[in-house]
Amino acid sequence: xxxxxxxxxxxxxxxxxxxxxxxxxxxxxxxxxxxxxxxxxxxxxxxxxxxxxxxxxxxxxxxxxxxxxxxxxxxxxxxxxxxxxxxxxxxxxxxxxxxxxxxxxxxxxxxxxxxxxxxxxxxxxxxxxxxxxx
Numbered sequence: 001x002x003x004x005x006x007x008x009x010x011x012x013x014x015x016x017x018x019x020x021x022x023x024x025x026x027x028x029x030x031x032x033x034x035x036x037x038x039x040x041x042x043x044x045x046x047x048x049x050x051x052x053x054x055x056x057x058x059x060x061x062x063x064x065x066x067x068x069x070x071x072x073x074x075x076x077x078x079x080x081x082x083x084x085x086x087x088x089x090x091x092x093x094x095x096x097x098x099x100x101x102x103x104x105x106x107x108x109x110x111x112x113x114x115x116x117x118x119x120x121x122x123x124x125x126x127x128x129x130x131x132x133x134x
Contacts, residue, residue, distance in 0.1 A: 003030065005037045005044065013130045015041035022046075022053035031060060038111060043128045051115045055080055058113050065102065065109070 008014035017037055020030075038044050055077065058064050064079035072091045074080035083091050102109025114126075 003033050003037070005041060007041070008043075008045065013042045014128070015044045017044045017046045020046050020049075022049045022057045026057070026060070031057075035061060035111070042130045042132070049115070051080070051117070054113050054115055058111075061111065065105075 003017060003019045005015045005017050008016055015037060017034065020026075020034055026034075034044075034046075051074075055064075058079070066078050067073045067081045070078075072081055074082040081091065082089065100108075101112045
């Protein structure tokens, strides 16, 4: 199935990608198409991907950042951040404020991959903002 993107909103921000499977080896052109979809839409949703294959995908797209401090890492990985509301595990409540990933770095982060393992039945809203000029 070819990679297709459908809009998630009527204002052109956000898209859903279909036909992509991070568990299947991707050609350079397939990766380029996915990255182009991200930059065209700002945020894309790619459902049913595993954390292990997404971590590998991130490394193929670009250089992954090392998560600091170490206690914020997913066990067994230096580049996967564990954000959770489970006390004593990963980063607790870190999403309770507005932030931009990597904004403190000399060269800003181009892309962030997020993978939800458990979502609450209600609440738990994550918001994304498009700061591109109109």
